[in-house]
Amino acid sequence: MNQPVKFPASLPADFDLDAVQWMRVGGGPEFDYPIDYAYAVPSADPANGRVEFLVRWAPNAYCHYHRHLGTTEVTLLQGEQHIYEERAFETVHKVRRAGFTGKLPDGEVHMEHGGPEGMTILFSIHAPDGRLFDLLDRQGNTLLTVTIDDVVERRLGEPA
Numbered sequence: 001m002n003q004p005v006k007f008p009a010s011l012p013a014d015f016d017l018d019a020v021q022w023m024r025v026g027g028g029p030e031f032d033y034p035i036d037y038a039y040a041v042p043s044a045d046p047a048n049g050r051v052e053f054l055v056r057w058a059p060n061a062y063c064h065y066h067r068h069l070g071t072t073e074v075t076l077l078q079g080e081q082h083i084y085e086e087r088a089f090e091t092v093h094k095v096r097r098a099g100f101t102g103k104l105p106d107g108e109v110h111m112e113h114g115g116p117e118g119m120t121i122l123f124s125i126h127a128p129d130g131r132l133f134d135l136l137d138r139q140g141n142t143l144l145t146v147t148i149d150d151v152v153e154r155r156l157g158e159p160a
Contacts, residue, residue, distance in 0.1 A: 024037075034062060051152065072104040074100070
């Protein structure tokens with residue numbers, strides 16, 4: 001991941017990815033896939049339902065299977081993203097590389113993992129009710145609803 005990173009204009013001009021205070025999240029034995037990622041929040045406006053947070057995946061590691069609840073814009077800063085979108089009659093596998101930007105619709109259900117060098121993504125989310133996403137089990141049942149307050153107040157995970 002020794003490539004230059006172009007940060008979006010929404011981050012402060014002096015933003016330093018190496019100085020970020022990460023919160024590490026892992027998975028337990030109840031998950032049949034390796035979960036290893038960390039997040040940090042460079043900016044948030046909970047009163048207006050907006051948050052930007054960075055997520056960094058270990059090589060070939062996943063985040064939890066989840067459903068987005070707010071309008072989400074993504075910027076893939078480093079590495080490679082493998083995303084598996086659940087559709088009515090199929091699962092679609094996409095590979096995205098550093099430099100990708102896009103918007104995810106509310107309600108999208110997917111799983112994702114970093115490539116062989118991991119990945120770092122910036123998420124910019126507008127969630128007027130404060131709910132960001134649901135963590136799901138394999139059957140699509142909600143295990144936990146993650147809110148803006150959860151990520152801002154660093155309630156999830158452990159300091160990395």
